[in-house]
Amino acid sequence: MAALPKRIIKETERLVSDPVPGITAEPHEDNLRYFQVTIEGPQQSPYENGVFQLELFLPDDYPMEAPKVRFLTKIYHPNIDRLGRICLDVLKNNWSPALQIRTVLLSVQALLASPNPNDPLANDVAEEWIKHEDTAIAKAKEWTKLYAKPTQDEEPAKE
Amino acid sequence: MNGHLHTVIPKKSNADHLRIVGRVLDSTVCTICHDYMFVPVMTSCGHNYCYECLNNWLNNNRSNVSELTCPQCRNVITNEPSLNVALQQIVDLMLDIAAEDPQKSNSSEVRSLLTQRECSVAEYKSDLLEETLFNSVFKNTAKAIIDDDDDGIARCSNCQWEVEGPVCPNCNATIRNYNAGAQNFDEVDVDEYSDGELEEVERDLDNYRAESARTVHDLEAEEGDESLSSEMDQAWPTRRPRNFMHGEEEEEEEEDRGSIDSFIVDEEEEEEEEEEEQELKDERKFRRASVALSDDDDNESRDSDFYEHNDDGYASGDSLDESTSNDELEPHTIRLTHSQDNNNNNNNNSARKKRLIVLDSDE
Ligand SMILES: [Zn+2]
Numbered sequence: 001m002a003a004l005p006k007r008i009i010k011e012t013e014r015l016v017s018d019p020v021p022g023i024t025a026e027p028h029e030d031n032l033r034y035f036q037v038t039i040e041g042p043q044q045s046p047y048e049n050g051v052f053q054l055e056l057f058l059p060d061d062y063p064m065e066a067p068k069v070r071f072l073t074k075i076y077h078p079n080i081d082r083l084g085r086i087c088l089d090v091l092k093n094n095w096s097p098a099l100q101i102r103t104v105l106l107s108v109q110a111l112l113a114s115p116n117p118n119d120p121l122a123n124d125v126a127e128e129w130i131k132h133e134d135t136a137i138a139k140a141k142e143w144t145k146l147y148a149k150p151t152q153d154e155e156p157a158k159e
Numbered sequence: 160m161n162g163h164l165h166t167v168i169p170k171k172s173n174a175d176h177l178r179i180v181g182r183v184l185d186s187t188v189c190t191i192c193h194d195y196m197f198v199p200v201m202t203s204c205g206h207n208y209c210y211e212c213l214n215n216w217l218n219n220n221r222s223n224v225s226e227l228t229c230p231q232c233r234n235v236i237t238n239e240p241s242l243n244v245a246l247q248q249i250v251d252l253m254l255d256i257a258a259e260d261p262q263k264s265n266s267s268e269v270r271s272l273l274t275q276r277e278c279s280v281a282e283y284k285s286d287l288l289e290e291t292l293f294n295s296v297f298k299n300t301a302k303a304i305i306d307d308d309d310d311g312i313a314r315c316s317n318c319q320w321e322v323e324g325p326v327c328p329n330c331n332a333t334i335r336n337y338n339a340g341a342q343n344f345d346e347v348d349v350d351e352y353s354d355g356e357l358e359e360v361e362r363d364l365d366n367y368r369a370e371s372a373r374t375v376h377d378l379e380a381e382e383g384d385e386s387l388s389s390e391m392d393q394a395w396p397t398r399r400p401r402n403f404m405h406g407e408e409e410e411e412e413e414e415d416r417g418s419i420d421s422f423i424v425d426e427e428e429e430e431e432e433e434e435e436e437q438e439l440k441d442e443r444k445f446r447r448a449s450v451a452l453s454d455d456d457d458n459e460s461r462d463s464d465f466y467e468h469n470d471d472g473y474a475s476g477d478s479l480d481e482s483t484s485n486d487e488l489e490p491h492t493i494r495l496t497h498s499q500d501n502n503n504n505n506n507n508n509s510a511r512k513k514r515l516i517v518l519d520s521d522e
């Protein structure tokens with residue numbers, strides 16, 4: 001494996017020494033480009049009180065290329081599909097090398113606070129979200145209770 | 160140089176001095192590599208990066224999109240970023256002072272920074288010398304030509320290589336008529352223009368202009384007349400774009416510059432100039448043709464199934480942001496002329512720079 005760029009070491013150090021509130025990110029001992037992440041559901045969102053597990057991987061070209069991020073915890077959200085993939089512009093065409101792991105994770109947290117059913121990744125969820133918002137939000141809350149339990153260990157999202 | 164701040168700041172408290180030093184040090188760190196910028200380059204929007212980092216980003220960035228953007232503010236970068244000498248001097252001073260400290264406990268760190276600086280400066284200097292700064296991404300441009308007789312394959316106007324994206328895989332030229340939103344090329348009529356002529360004309364013109372500038376300077380030296388160069392300076396920036404963009408005004412314009420140019424060029428160059436004028440006319444014809452190209456909206460229905468399933472299970476490629484970023488793009492026909500304008504400006508700038516260097520060196 002190629003040497004870890006200084007930037008990744010610095011980012012990791014700062015994630016540990018100065019963590020973002022509501023977010024944790026720990027590098028895997030065997031692979032320092034692979035992070036286990038938790039994000040707390042934002043208050044006043046359907047995901048409130050939930051703790052979501054994610055994985056984050058820094059590709060070889062990082063920071064020229066965006067990190068790859070995926071939800072491991074099952075979540076009912078119009079911009080996250082059932083495999084946990086996230087539809088978020090900064091992870092794709094709007095990536096910039098001035099962004100960091102922490103800013104990316106903050107964006108993911110913000111996406112939980114404001115779902116955007118008009119730019120859906122999970123089409124069925126988005127449809128429900130537009131047609132029957134109340135039902136959709138109720139379902140998101142239910143799933144949060146069911147799957148995003150604070151104390152639980154990793155819950156695989158794959159069905 | 161002794162302004163008011165020079166008097167006040169030294170008298171401030173230690174805490175203030177530390178705050179200043181901390182702030183200055185922060186401003187010497189690159190937002191891409193999070194390390195010190197030993198060769199800081201500044202974009203037109205005022206953001207600084209290591210030359211190497213920005214170079215990487217611009218050349219990585221453009222394989223996906225045709226517009227080069229600033230990492231910090233996402234402004235489109237059209238002009239070649241330039242060395243920020245003031246910032247470089249500050250970084251240099253900091254490292255020099257750190258290196259001369261006799262009881263340095265972290266000397267290996269300092270030594271590695273010194274090596275880093277040496278490498279960064281060497282890389283920049285070599286690219287500067289070879290005139291390949293930023294991989295020539297701001298200089299090396301071409302057009303995709305689609306010939307229906309050739310199965311409608313898009314080819315690079317520079318090298319005839321088949322092109323698919325915004326960059327020619329063979330000669331590394333930026334394809335000017337690549338349309339990022341529609342992921343295809345604005346059509347160019349192959350009869351109007353079919354190979355690297357445009358680039359050649361532009362290069363010749365640059366050389367020619369640099370030559371004429373030298374002639375002006377020589378004349379000045381002989382006759383002690385300094386008004387010439389200032390006249391040239393005034394005429395320079397507007398002359399070329401006007402000639403290119405408004406063929407109709409050409410006659411009048413020609414007379415105007417005749418008074419200066421005929422005065423400074425020798426016979427050989429005059430012949431060259433005539434040739435170039437003809438080439439210019441051809442080019443103008445081409446430009447008008449390309450400007451008049453379709454105005455139709457390229458925001459056509461995009462694949463709604465916008466992500467591909469990778470083997471590794473991550474979403475990839477185009478996504479919702481394509482539509483958002485596309486909204487920010489100007490209609491492509493405007494963009495096309497735009498980029499050509501910038502090209503002209505760039506060429507003007509570099510030609511002018513050359514002139515200034517010529518003038519400076521003789522002083
Ligand atoms: Zn850098």
Ligand SMILES: [Zn+2]
Pocket residue numbers: 202204205206229230231232233234
């Ligand atoms: Zn900027």
Ligand SMILES: [Zn+2]
Pocket residue numbers: 301315316317318319320327328329330331332
């Ligand atoms: Zn080419």
